[in-house]
Amino acid sequence: MKNTTLYTPLQILQKHFGYDSFRPQQEEIIQHVLEGNDALVLMPTGGGKSICFQIPALLLDGLTIVISPLIALMKDQVEALLSNGIPAAFLNSTQSSSEQNQIVAEARSGELKLLYIAPERLFATDAEQFLKSLEVCLFAIDESHCISSWGHDFRPEYRKLDMLKSVFGNVPVMALTATADRVTRRDIKRQLGIKEAKEFISSFDRPNIRLNVSAGRKKMQQIEDFLRISPDQSGIIYCLSRKNTEKVAEALRNKGFSAEHYHAGCSGDRRAKVQEMFINDEVQVIVATIAFGMGIDKSNVRWVIHYNLPGNVEGFYQEIGRAGRDGEPAYALLFFSYADILQRKRFIDESGAPEEQKEVLRAKLDRMKQYAEARICRRRILLSYFNEEVSENCGNCDVCLNPPKLLDATVLAQKALSAVARTQESISLNLLIDILRGSRNQQIVQRGFDRLPTFAVGKDLKWEEWADYIMQMLNAGAVDIAYDEGHTFKLNNRSKAILKGEEKLELANYISFSDKQEMLNKAAANVNTDGLPMDENLFAQLKILRKNLAMEANIPPYIIFNDRSLRDMASFYPQSEAQMLSVSGVGEQKMQKYGYDFMKKIKEYCAANDIESLELKPETKPKKKVNTLEETLRLFEQGLAPESIAEQRMLSVNTIYGHLSQLKEAGNDIDLKRLVSRKTYEKVISAAEEMQFNSTGALKPLFEKLEGQVSYGEIKVALMIEKL
Ligand code: ADP
Ligand code: ZN
Secondary structure, rough: OOOOOOOOOOHHHHHHHHHOOOOHHHHHHHHHHHHOOOOEEEOOOOOOOHHHHHHHHOOOEEEEEEEOOOOHHHHHHHHHHHHOOEEEEOOOOOHHHHHHHHHHHHOOOOHHHHHHHHHHHHHHHHHHHHHHHOEEEEEEEOOHHHHHOOOOOHHHHHHHHHHHHHOOOOOEEEEEEEOOOHHHHHHHHHHOOOOOOOOEEEEOOOOOEEEEEEOOOOHHHHHHHHHHOOOOOEEEEEEOOOOHHHHHHHHHHHHOEEEEEOOOOOOOHHHHHHHHHOOOOOOEEEEEEEOOOOOOOOOOOOOOOOOOOOOOOOHHHHHHHHOOOOOEEEEEEEOOOOHHHHHHHHHHHHHOOOHHHHHHHHHHHHHHHHHOOOOOOOOHHHHHOOOOOOOOOOEEEHHHHHHOOOEEOHHHHHHHHHHHOOOOOOHHHHHHHHHHHOOOHHHHHHOOOOHOOOOOOOOOOOOOHHHHHHHHHHHHHOOOEEEEOOEEEEEHHHHHHHHHHOOOOEOOOOOOOOHHHEEEEHHHHHOOOOOHHHHHHHHHHHHHHHHHHHHHHHOHHHHOOOHHHHHHHHHHHHHHHHHHHHOOOOOOOHHHHHHHHHHHHHHOOOOOOOHOOOOOOOHHHOOOOOOOOHHHHHHHHHHOOHHHHHHHHHOOHHHHHHHHHHHHHHHOOOOOHHHHOOOHHHHHHHHHOOOOOOOOOHHHHHHHHOOOOHHHHHHHHHHHHOOO
């Protein structure tokens, strides 16, 4: 059995995942589990739950079993682990039995550190016998709210998981979820038999997601404006109806955007295909009903637009949470219209649910409306919904970035209400605005509205402005609308009080969508998360490289490097291995697999543009290198061969060779000739001479020249011997 406990969790995080530091709570959770305790982890989507069991899995002796209900997610996580050099696999019913047998054999032989299993698959055979045939060191139950019928996604097979604790009393159990209120949490612990498990509850805040709400008018135009300033950024537009998803997607395609629709009525083939295209960055926009998104782990979804108002804050928060899982700036735009509120209300009325439940649904809808109408920090409203106290404004919502200026709109409202009164409450929005603005069109003239005293009293305002104010009046309850009578306006008690001058009305000063967008962007420039100026051209080129490599490897682009990693690269131009390793998300394995390709691209770019690399986070970088080098040196001095060091340290042999040559360069006493055979040495040197290899360049051309017969590590060492 390998003794891997030489490492601290932080070292594992840096080495395997390429991240500098833990997010809040991660380290405590990992420590708690390493000490053999059970835990319940509640963290928002994208909060970083997986690392909480993946790092213990690497540090503990034995196999970690991960129970996960979603096959797509499972596959994604395993791919991500493999790309970080962590031996993992999954078992589910989509695999052939020979595939499954193969994986079970690997699990039994101790080759794997993590095994993901769907509960159906686990209980399809004798689960107890199966698990006993493995050396399990940890159970992680993902989406653990599925065990509770109090949760919103109850799955009966999850109930059988109670056997884990009763059969394997000594093996720690971790329950993880992104959604569970107090009752559900207690239920999860009871069902799993881990009543005493410590609860780790993270903040639900997702500060990287910018929140914005816009009036639900001319939505297509707004979307188009938005897409023009966000080229190539993946996003999801949620619509209420299936038909609308198709219409919106088509309209976008007609405008030249890359968009596809997705809803539960599409064929299984289509759904799988659209999902895959999205994951692989082959389609930019998905227009979907809420059927889309469950089980999609794509970390670089940059924005989510709600074309219609969601029915409750939970759903809304879950949906916007699909944006920016990589922690990079992301954007959530909600279109709000009174018509949506009414439609939602009608849904509830006609739902056939018991009255009691209808009341709950109405109250939930009301909270959603409060969010949409908010004139205070929207994030505070969201977080307070989840019972989180927030003492400061977020600085990253439209209200914070561009506080609405209130104006006394009493006179303005009187003009509109008076027009409604004088037309016997028989007009809808277009006609009302035409009267106010004095357009002498056919209908106005025919019905004699041009002779009304209110005709043209509002010609100082643009059409858009009137539409906005009237919408606000509706939201404020200053007027009603009868959707069943041709959307005509009706006066209510409040309207009458305003008309009589007994009540005042304040409205937010009108601002056009594009002006607002511009202001948000300007304001955003000042609150940029870490203020990194980025080279957009290089970023675009690195994205193309990422996509090509992903296609070759048949994995999603974000598994290769996430957006944050590319952004670091496009900010600091890393051109050495050490610089590359200090990029967020570049661990040792990814360095070996992809780092050189990216470095090459960056070098070319810098050479062509006369740019030098910048030192990236000098305070964190050397620490990472020194630790890992020292560890290799320590083992080497104990007399271990590179292969054994690699095995012990769970690194590739190449990496160890790399370490040893660096150590030698730094003046340590290392007999390099012990590390390569004479034959290999000669092969490398003659190939290098033949191609006039430049020893400061990337090794890849030389590696390719040698047709993969000699490892990178051996090449490095051979070149060093030559230099000495
Ligand atoms: P979830 O809680 O939804 O399961 P994940 O575990 O998938 O979230 O993590 C979301 C993203 O955040 C992943 O891309 C993951 O690699 C990244 N991440 C997790 N922990 C850290 C960290 N400490 N530093 C930087 N990125 C992290
Ligand atoms: Zn705010």
